[in-house]
Amino acid sequence: MPIPAACLVSCQIEEQVDMQLQDGQIVIKPVRRKLRDGWFVDAAAPSNAVLAQSAEEA
Known part of the structure; x- marks a missing residue:
């Protein structure tokens, strides 16, 4: 049974x-x-890659 997206968001459920x-x-x-x-993975990434990842998450 599918769970409505609004319900998942209100429970702070994202991907897993x-x-x-x-x-x-x-x-x-x-x-x-x-x-x-x-x-450690984030620290090893070039700084612009981390900024791009943060922008995608926002």
């Missing part, structure tokens, strides 16, 4: 979810990135 079955209920939560996840 954690889905579990708890006490007979389906629980869907956003996958949280670790605080420093991707820092």
Whole structure:
């Protein structure tokens, strides 16, 4: 069953979810990135590539 985009946005769900079955209920939560996840990759990228990536996310 599709979940409306507005519902996903209000729950801060972007691309990946954690889905579990708890006490007979389906629980869907956003996958949280670790605080420093991707820092080394971003630091190795040319500065203009990071700016372009940030502009795409905005």
